[in-house]
Amino acid sequence: xxxTSLGDVSAPGRLxxxxxxxxxxxxxxxxxxxxxxxxxMRHDVTPAGLHYVLVHYDIPATDEDTWRLSVGGRVRxxxxxxxxxxxxxxxxxxxxxxECAGNGRARLTPRPVSQPWLVEAVGTADxxxxxxxxxxxxxxxxxxxxxxxxxxxxxxxxxGVEQDYRRSLPLPVEAEVLLAYAMNGGPLPPQHGHPLRLxxxxxxxMASVKWLRRIDVVDAPFTGFQQAVAYRYRQSPDDPGxxxxxxxxxxxxxxxxxxxxxxxxxxxxxxxxxLAGRAxxxxxxxxxxxxxxxxxxxxxxxxxxxxxxxxWGWQSWHTTWDATAGRHVLTARASDAEGRTQPLEQPWNxxxxxxxxxxxxxxxxxxxxx
Amino acid sequence: xxxTSLGDVSAPGRLxxxxxxxxxxxxxxxxxxxxxxxxxMRHDVTPAGLHYVLVHYDIPATDEDTWRLSVGGRVRxxxxxxxxxxxxxxxxxxxxxxECAGNGRARLTPRPVSQPWLVEAVGTADxxxxxxxxxxxxxxxxxxxxxxxxxxxxxxxxxGVEQDYRRSLPLPVEAEVLLAYAMNGGPLPPQHGHPLRLxxxxxxxMASVKWLRRIDVVDAPFTGFQQAVAYRYRQSPDDPGxxxxxxxxxxxxxxxxxxxxxxxxxxxxxxxxxLAGRAxxxxxxxxxxxxxxxxxxxxxxxxxxxxxxxxWGWQSWHTTWDATAGRHVLTARASDAEGRTQPLEQPWNxxxxxxxxxxxxxxxxxxxxx
Numbered sequence: 001x002x003x004t005s006l007g008d009v010s011a012p013g014r015l016x017x018x019x020x021x022x023x024x025x026x027x028x029x030x031x032x033x034x035x036x037x038x039x040x041m042r043h044d045v046t047p048a049g050l051h052y053v054l055v056h057y058d059i060p061a062t063d064e065d066t067w068r069l070s071v072g073g074r075v076r077x078x079x080x081x082x083x084x085x086x087x088x089x090x091x092x093x094x095x096x097x098x099e100c101a102g103n104g105r106a107r108l109t110p111r112p113v114s115q116p117w118l119v120e121a122v123g124t125a126d127x128x129x130x131x132x133x134x135x136x137x138x139x140x141x142x143x144x145x146x147x148x149x150x151x152x153x154x155x156x157x158x159x160g161v162e163q164d165y166r167r168s169l170p171l172p173v174e175a176e177v178l179l180a181y182a183m184n185g186g187p188l189p190p191q192h193g194h195p196l197r198l199x200x201x202x203x204x205x206m207a208s209v210k211w212l213r214r215i216d217v218v219d220a221p222f223t224g225f226q227q228a229v230a231y232r233y234r235q236s237p238d239d240p241g242x243x244x245x246x247x248x249x250x251x252x253x254x255x256x257x258x259x260x261x262x263x264x265x266x267x268x269x270x271x272x273x274x275l276a277g278r279a280x281x282x283x284x285x286x287x288x289x290x291x292x293x294x295x296x297x298x299x300x301x302x303x304x305x306x307x308x309x310x311x312w313g314w315q316s317w318h319t320t321w322d323a324t325a326g327r328h329v330l331t332a333r334a335s336d337a338e339g340r341t342q343p344l345e346q347p348w349n350x351x352x353x354x355x356x357x358x359x360x361x362x363x364x365x366x367x368x369x370x
Numbered sequence: 371x372x373x374t375s376l377g378d379v380s381a382p383g384r385l386x387x388x389x390x391x392x393x394x395x396x397x398x399x400x401x402x403x404x405x406x407x408x409x410x411m412r413h414d415v416t417p418a419g420l421h422y423v424l425v426h427y428d429i430p431a432t433d434e435d436t437w438r439l440s441v442g443g444r445v446r447x448x449x450x451x452x453x454x455x456x457x458x459x460x461x462x463x464x465x466x467x468x469e470c471a472g473n474g475r476a477r478l479t480p481r482p483v484s485q486p487w488l489v490e491a492v493g494t495a496d497x498x499x500x501x502x503x504x505x506x507x508x509x510x511x512x513x514x515x516x517x518x519x520x521x522x523x524x525x526x527x528x529x530g531v532e533q534d535y536r537r538s539l540p541l542p543v544e545a546e547v548l549l550a551y552a553m554n555g556g557p558l559p560p561q562h563g564h565p566l567r568l569x570x571x572x573x574x575x576m577a578s579v580k581w582l583r584r585i586d587v588v589d590a591p592f593t594g595f596q597q598a599v600a601y602r603y604r605q606s607p608d609d610p611g612x613x614x615x616x617x618x619x620x621x622x623x624x625x626x627x628x629x630x631x632x633x634x635x636x637x638x639x640x641x642x643x644x645l646a647g648r649a650x651x652x653x654x655x656x657x658x659x660x661x662x663x664x665x666x667x668x669x670x671x672x673x674x675x676x677x678x679x680x681x682w683g684w685q686s687w688h689t690t691w692d693a694t695a696g697r698h699v700l701t702a703r704a705s706d707a708e709g710r711t712q713p714l715e716q717p718w719n720x721x722x723x724x725x726x727x728x729x730x731x732x733x734x735x736x737x738x739x740x
């Protein structure tokens with residue numbers, strides 16, 4: 001009988017060779033998952049279907065009527081909660097900008113081979129649900145508990161390890177962490193975790209476990225694949241690395257003018273051009289956005305809107321650029337209240353996580369009197 | 371003064387070199403646009419955000435309240451119709467399977483460099499709107515009219531040509547062609563043409579002009595870029611080629627078992643495995659779906675559901691496969707009532723259009739007694 005192992009279809013992580021184009025495997029992920037078309041940043045809240053999506057395995061088949069959330073482990077009262085029971089609890093809504101930890105990965109050299117994001121793996125939604133700590137309080141967290149482990153219904157293999165998608169958070173949990181059953185006022189779409197997901201404001205998306213079916217309160221740090229193997233900032237395979245947690249600051253500009261289909265380069269006319277976009281940080285409010293029209297040689301401060309009531313949502317910014325005939329590269333960089341600023345060069349790591357190097361938008365200014 | 375031309379940012383069409391990986395330009399398109407995650411074929415009607423999306427330029431900013439559809443050219447009564455006026459007309463709903471003409475392009479050798487679809491650029495939606503012929507009847511088509519030209523609000527450059535997206539259909543138009551203002555019972559999402567689009571059942575998606583703002587009735591065949599330059603089956607740049615029109619038959623199977631994250635290869639257990647999927651053709655009903663578990667060497671007939679009331683929607687099919695330990699390649703092929711059958715080898719053309727060669731799904735059957 002033919003001998004088989006999961007390793008036959010599930011290779012170790014690797015870095016692309018020098019000059020190696022995007023592989024068919026990376027392309028298959030890029031065709032399934034998708035980013036935010038950058039012009040959609042014009043919406044304060046990202047409409048359904050435009051918010052970035054990253055699904056590790058398959059979108060599971062779910063039935064809201066029979067769905068149960070189990071809460072167990074070191075709790076005084078294990079719970080089995082239906083969606084109706086969760087909806088009967090006191091609800092809150094948070095506007096949250098969520099970003100994939102792998103955003104920017106495909107711009108790294110060497111390129112870690114995985115979902116090949118450029119800069120667009122982001123979106124902002126209004127998530128409605130029950131504060132996680134209310135549910136944990138109802139269950140009663142036991143003595144010695146240090147983390148809660150969240151298990152999704154998505155099942156697959158990753159680097160030879162068969163698993164349900166699973167991540168943990170330290171206890172006590174932050175007040176803003178939600179068990180969300182609604183997105184932008186409607187039921188969760190299948191690809192965003194229907195019927196129930198975790199939403200961890202300020203953290204990269206890997207923490208916000210989708211299709212959430214189980215919470216286990218545990219007395220030792222969780223060492224599952226997505227916590228201890230993936231989603232760590234490592235310089236080498238042997239480096240234990242640091243965990244990926246909060247979202248590093250980033251500004252993105254809505255590409256001005258109109259695009260070329262294939263190159264996505266922009267065409268504008270000479271004269272004043274409004275440059276606008278969004279900026280966010282998981283560490284605190286964005287306090288400054290600088291814009292450059294000469295690929296980072298000189299910078300101008302943009303006007304940044306205050307964060308307002310939406311503590312976890314992106315902020316708007318804008319400035320005016322006096323475009324002159326020729327070719328230009330636009331870029332923007334954000335700084336937050338904690339003193340973090342986007343780098344111009346990529347901070348490399350083996351998994352391709354947290355790469356918030358500035359966006360570059362090639363523009364051709366054409367027309368007028370030339 | 372620096373001299374500039376659109377050609378600086380807008381290159382001619384090209385074929386990838388032998389062994390050339392997917393380029394950053396192709397990846398940027400793949401990150402914006404997206405296919406149907408194949409497991410989402412479990413839904414009869416594709417939920418919002420899972421239906422494939424291909425946007426040539428930018429998603430335009432639109433305002434439903436001020437939107438007007440102009441109907442002019444060789445008509446007796448030019449019209450300016452608001453959304454309210456269109457909604458006041460007699461509405462119909464069609465369930466339509468739509469597919470991008472470029473689906474399969476990235477599997478061609480040599481690969482035409484454009485949006486790099488594998489097999490997933492498809493979706494099925496319920497589109498509600500006004501039959502186009504009712505609006506044309508209200509305007510009164512004049513003598514000598516041969517085509518209607520449809521102009522969208524999306525504007526950009528393609529191979530050096532600045533343009534609004536524009537396509538035509540021959541007159542008289544088929545009864546099922548819709549001016550659609552609703553998708554799956556709600557307003558059109560921005561990326562699907564909000565607030566108004568054309569839907570041409572049975573044709574590849576390029577015909578279904580989104581963000582529709584103008585219809586011109588003309589007395590000579592339209593020779594615009596998307597009609598006469600793009601979307602033609604050509605063997606060489608000089609070949610005038612044949613126009614891309616109806617959707618060639620295709621069957622896709624819902625990948626069974628669970629996936630490896632990176633390779634998307636599937637893992638199943640030994641024993642009976644239900645294989646199911648969808649099949650469609652723009653030429654007529656699908657009459658046969660054959661399934662192979664040995665990469666096309668031997669085939670078994672699947673059970674195909676009749677088309678039922680949804681003449682333009684995909685049909686379901688299923689069969690059972692007795693999986694044995696080892697590695698397998700699953701595939702399926704559809705045949706339609708017009709005698710068309712999916713090929714096993716790619717029918718190459720320079721634009722990478724209409725490539726309906728069969729899907730290949732690598733599967734590892736593992737576990738049991740081995």
